[in-house]
Amino acid sequence: MSNIPEDLRYSEEHEWIRPASNHVTIGVTDHAQEQLGDVVFVELPEVGDEITRGAEFGAIESTKAYSELFAPVTGEVTEVNDSLIDAPEMLNKDPYGDGWMIRIAPAEESDIDDLMDAEAYREHIENEK
Amino acid sequence: MSDMKKTVFHDRHVSLGAKMVEFGRWEMPISYPNGTVEEHLATRRTAGLFDVSHMGRFRITGRGALRFLNHVLTNNVEALDPRQQGSQYTLIPTEEGGAVDDAYLYCFVPDEYLLVVNASNTEKDWEHLNGFLGGFEDVTMENVTDEESMLALQGPNSRAILEKLLDDGLLPEPMRNSVSTAAVAGTPTRVARTGYTGEPLGFELFVPANRAVELWDALVAEGAVPVGLGARDTLRLEAGLPLYGQDLGVNSQGEEMPLLSTPLAKVGLSFAAGKGQFVGRAALEKQFEAFGRIMRRDYSMMDVLPRMVRSVAVAGRGVARTGSKVLKEGKEVGHVTSGTMVPCCVVEGHGLESRLTDEKKLRSICLAHIDSDIVEDEQMEIEIRGKKVPAVVVPYHLRSEAPPFARPIIFDHEPPSKDLPQGDEPTQVRSLLKKSLENHVWRQKECINLIPSEMTTSPMTSLLSITDPSCRYAEHRSSKAFYDEEIFYYQGTDFIDEVERMLHEELCKFLGCTEVETRVISGQMANMAVFSAMVDYLNRTDRKSEPRRIARIMNNHIAKGGHLSAQPMGALRDFVARDPQTERPAVFNFPVLVENPFKIDVPKTLEMIDEVRPEFIIFGKSMVLHREPVAAVRRHLDDRKLDAVVMYDMAHVLGLVGPHFQEPFKEGADMVTGSTHKTFYGTQRGIIGGRFEENEERYQLWEAVQRRAFPGSTSNHHLGTLLGLLMACYEMNYFKDSYQTKVLSNAKAFAVALKDSGLDVAGDPEIDFTETHQVLVRVGYGRGPEIARRLEDNNIVCNYQAMPDEEGFTVAGGLRFGVSEMTRFGMEPDDFKELAGIIHDVVVSDKDVRDEAKALRQRFLDLGFCFRKEDYADLWQDLHELIG
Known part of the structure; x- marks a missing residue:
């Protein structure tokens, strides 16, 4: 069973969201990286870009396939994890830590409230099987 | 997955934690827990072990087998000989010049053939081939996929692993496509130097299904790393090898392609007389003509081969995937047939001394089916998720001719240039004279020269070589008109x-x-x-x-x-x-x-x-x-x-x-x-x-x-x-008796002394290893270049040498010594014994023996077996002065 930290929020597209005082950090879940296999390329937006909840904001390439990334919340990108360009495997090795993808300043606080908690996400994975 | 076929290694895959997928109706491992990237790199660095038992295997026997196979396959079956080249790449053609499949044909014993085809095409191929059987007498074709298992062991350590497990028989000769029959880990095994990874050292093994798991276990115990289909795909892509259904036969758009649209197919195509009117011959001859013209950049027959599958490097950020559009100057020129990010080892240093490091990087490469008039180095764009990413046609992504490693070729890499001394001509002259002097002193007074193809000429031979007529012409030929007398064309040539x-x-x-x-x-x-x-x-x-x-x-x-x-x-x-x-x-x-x-x-x-x-x-x-x-x-x-x-x-x-x-x-x-x-x-x-x-x-x-x-x-x-x-x-005819006996006895003494020092001297010990001036020492597979360089650093000059069972000079495991030059400088058996000890210290202990080697050489500076200039002092002096 994959690792699902209790203190995070989750989207149906298998992203995790870590809220902080004025920004949220976004990454992909352990379950997602297991399904993807070896990640070899990550395409992310640039600082200052606006991303919109439900719209595509980037993509992940693994040796098997490519998967688009859909924004779990709306907001402006404030920081991007550039180390993933040269070390995309961090996304497999440490999905909740060094494998984080972007930080954004959310436009709507309510977006976060709509996300799943750990238990709901666990159920979501079960239902997908 | 329950109704899927399983290979005999299935339990092993599952217990290793492999992710299993369906592939051509077989349940196969896509990757093991370390993942595709690590499996790819393990193959390039050490040795990958692949279960390829899902591939279809047909045994063809009978007196008519050769004629049948020559008719239904594109390659020349008569070229197969288990002693010389027991296997070949081949294709199963259609009458229209397309491909039903690509395949490998093996001949381990005369008159018995094994055709290995793609797993997903096995049934189609079987039916297609059976359709032709009726036209031939005395041919039996059996599907032996289940009775015999197939493993691939690929990578730089593959040879050493097999050697360790070899109980009986020999590995195939060190050439691609050679075959042998042996017992490996107690299992009767047919071995071929073939594979689908681009590795210069790689083997495919055919074993009875009921013994195959034992062999798998033995190979894994010796360090072979199980590799799944994921890495098998990235490895073959990096090597530029086509996959049927994407890069060959049928392209990524589902369209049938002429066979020679895939340039590698040419390797498997023959129009030898013995093949007669084989299936598709007329169409393939036309394609062959068109292919030749396109290679010569004559596009008058491009309608026959409008597009070709080429290696392409993605120059910008992004991953080209099967089906991605390829554009040139905004116009669509084709599609990607296979593409992904592949890992490679970062290479340190350059030339023969370059080494793969533990560091890795990823690069985006692909094969693309593009207009045939696009040539190497041309700039294109690949549409990746709506973005146009620059890409360039390259000749290859990987080179396999320098074993033991397959070498990644990065399209924009430039090897460092070696600096040359700078200055105006007078400065250069001084520098050149100085360096020539240093080199002469080093080779003639400080070095032990052991290259068997070299020799120092005597002072008088050297002097005469630069006197007049060294700058002259004297063309002449005999003429029957003058009773075969030599007639000279120029004057001044009587001498x-x-x-x-x-x-x-x-x-x-x-x-x-x-x-x-x-x-x-x-x-x-x-x-x-x-x-x-x-x-x-x-x-x-x-x-x-x-x-x-x-x-x-x-x-x-x-x-x-x-x-x-x-x-x-x-x-x-x-x-x-x-x-x-x-x-x-x-x-x-x-x-x-x-x-x-x-x-x-x-x-x-x-x-x-x-x-x-x-x-x-x-x-x-x-x-x-x-x-x-x-x-x-x-x-x-x-x-x-x-x-x-x-x-x-x-x-x-x-x-x-x-x-x-x-x-x-x-x-x-x-x-x-x-x-x-x-x-x-x-x-x-x-x-x-x-x-x-x-x-x-x-x-x-x-x-x-x-x-x-x-x-x-x-x-x-x-x-x-x-x-x-x-x-x-004159010197040779006068001194040869003593010179020749001395050279031959020194060589034997040197060989025996090297052996006694503990080194591995090649040859027959019964005759003291050599009957010539040469002595060969084995220093370990692939270690020759490094040790020869180390000896040079210690003033002992010899050359590294590939031994008869080695694949080439980059894996040379031998040193070649010749005693003739140092014999002329007066070295005797005891001196060669001393030298053997010094060489042993360098080879085995990596000791610094520069001073000892130099001191030994200083005792032998006087060239013998020649006439002395002192005996001709008057003439010597005059000639010498005239030179300069």
């Missing part, structure tokens, strides 16, 4: 005329023959002049038709010591015919003894002569420990009344001609070629000797040799070194 006649006399005396041609300026040129003369002679009765080449030649294989100057890849290339049956150069190599691969197996060679009926037999090699069996072969030819010309390229051993080593003409050689600067201690030139008498028919061959020397090979035949050579001939 050199006399020198050449004296040289002729001295060399005839030395070689024991009647004719010598001395105008060739190297051993290689001597060989080329003889080969060219052979062609001239063979065509002597018909001067109007296109001349034919030498039909069948026997020689030493390059890996067994044969020199490039008598190989199809070297000087023989333009003179040897192609064997119509195998479509390879019609060269047949002397069989060698299994227990001593440095020695020709005489009984087997005589059998081969009866079978091959060669027109031309070439003895001689550059890795040479033994005499060549000239007398035995001559006797056999005479007994059988076979008309073959026997040549002995004595290159290395020319200076040993005589009763202590071998007398080639007494033994029955027709011609001897050689270079005059190895054991023969003359200037750097070549010679050709012949035994022909003027009254015999064969004398026409000798006349052809003279014509092919001049005007065929040289105009200016380097008169200075010719003069020097005459001096060396």
Whole structure:
């Protein structure tokens, strides 16, 4: 069973969201990286870009396939994890830590409230099987 | 997944934690827990183990098998020979010139074939092939996929792993596509040097299904890393190998492609006469013509092959995937057929000393089916998720010719340039003189020179080489109008005329023959002049038709010591015919003894002569420990009344001609070629000797040799070194008895001392390892270059040498030493014993012995076996002063 930290929020597209005082950090879940296999390329937006909840904001390439990334919340990108360009495997090795993808300043606080908690996400994975 | 087929290794995959997927109705591992990237790199760095038992395997037997296979496959089945090349890439063509599948055909024992096809096409292929069976008598085709399992072991450690587990039999000869039958880890195994990874060291193993798991376990225990289908795909993509259904047969758009749209298919295509009207021949001949034109950048037949599958590197950020559009100047020119990010090891250093590091990087590469008029280096764009990413057509992504590693080729990588000293001409002159002086002192006073093909000339030989006529011309040829007198074209040549006649006399005396041609300026040129003369002679009765080449030649294989100057890849290339049956150069190599691969197996060679009926037999090699069996072969030819010309390229051993080593003409050689600067201690030139008498028919061959020397090979035949050579001939004829015995006894003493020091000396210990001036030492697979460099750093100069079972010079595991030069400087058996100890310290203990080597050399600075300048002091002085 994959690792699902209790203190995070989750989207149906298998992203995790870590809220902080004025920004949220976004990454992909352990379950997602297991399904993807070896990640070899990550395409992310640039600082200052606006991303919109439900719209595509980037993509992940693994040796098997490519998967688009859909924004779990709306907001402006404030920081991007550039180390993933040269070390995309961090996304497999440490999905909740060094494998984080972007930080954004959310436009709507309510977006976060709509996300799943750990238990709901666990159920979501079960239902997908 | 329950109704899917499982290979016998299924339990192993599951217990290793593999992710299993469906592939061609089989349940197969896509990757193991370490993941595709690590599996890819493990194959490139160590050895990957692949379960490929899902591939379809058909056994074809019966007297009609060859005819049947020649009809339904594209390659030339007659070229298969378990002794030489037991496997080949091939394709199953359609009548329209498309591909039903691509495949590998194996022949481990005569008249029995194994066809390996893609798993997903097995049923289709079986039905297709069965459709043709009715037209052939005495052919049986069986599907043996389930009774025999198949594993691939690929990567730099694969050879060592198999060697460790080898109980009986041998691994295949060190050439791609060779095969053997052996027992590996107690399992009867058929082994082939084939694979789908681009690894220069790689094997595919066929084993009875009920014994296969044992073999898997043994290979894993020796360090082979299980690799899934994911990495199998990235490895083959990096190697530029096509996958049926994407890059071959049917493209990523689902469209059928002409077979030669995939350039690699050309390797598997033959129009040999023996193939008759095979399936698709007419269409494929048209494609072949179109392909040739496109390669010549003539696009007049592009309608036949509108698009081709090419290797493409993605220059910008992004991953090209199967189906991505390829654009050139905004216009669609094709699609990506296979593409992904592949990992590679970062390479440190450059050239022979470059090493793969533990660091890895990822690069985005693909194969794309694009317009045939797009050429290498052209800039294109690939549409990746709506973005146009720059890409460039490249010749390849990986090179396999430098074992043990496959080397990634990064399209925009430039090797570092070596700096040259800068300055104006006067500055450069000073620097050049200084460096020449340093080099001379180093090689002549501080180094132990052990390269067997090198020699220091005596002071008088050296001096004469640079006196006048060193800057002159003296072209001449004999004329029948003047009773075969030599007619010179220029004035001022009376002296050199006399020198050449004296040289002729001295060399005839030395070689024991009647004719010598001395105008060739190297051993290689001597060989080329003889080969060219052979062609001239063979065509002597018909001067109007296109001349034919030498039909069948026997020689030493390059890996067994044969020199490039008598190989199809070297000087023989333009003179040897192609064997119509195998479509390879019609060269047949002397069989060698299994227990001593440095020695020709005489009984087997005589059998081969009866079978091959060669027109031309070439003895001689550059890795040479033994005499060549000239007398035995001559006797056999005479007994059988076979008309073959026997040549002995004595290159290395020319200076040993005589009763202590071998007398080639007494033994029955027709011609001897050689270079005059190895054991023969003359200037750097070549010679050709012949035994022909003027009254015999064969004398026409000798006349052809003279014509092919001049005007065929040289105009200016380097008169200075010719003069020097005459001096060396006097020295040789005068001193040869003591010189030759000393060289031969020193070589044996050196070999024994190296062995006693603990080093692994190659050859037969019964004869003290060598019958020549050479000694060979095994230092470990692939370690030759590094150790030879280390010895050089310690003032001991030799060369690294690939041993008979090794794949090439980059994995050379031997050192080659020659004692002749240091023998001339006075070294005796005890001195070579001392030297053996010093060499041992470098090879085994990596000790710094520079001072010891230098000190040893300082005791041997005086060149012997030559006339002393002191005895001719007056003339020496005058000549010396005149030079400068």
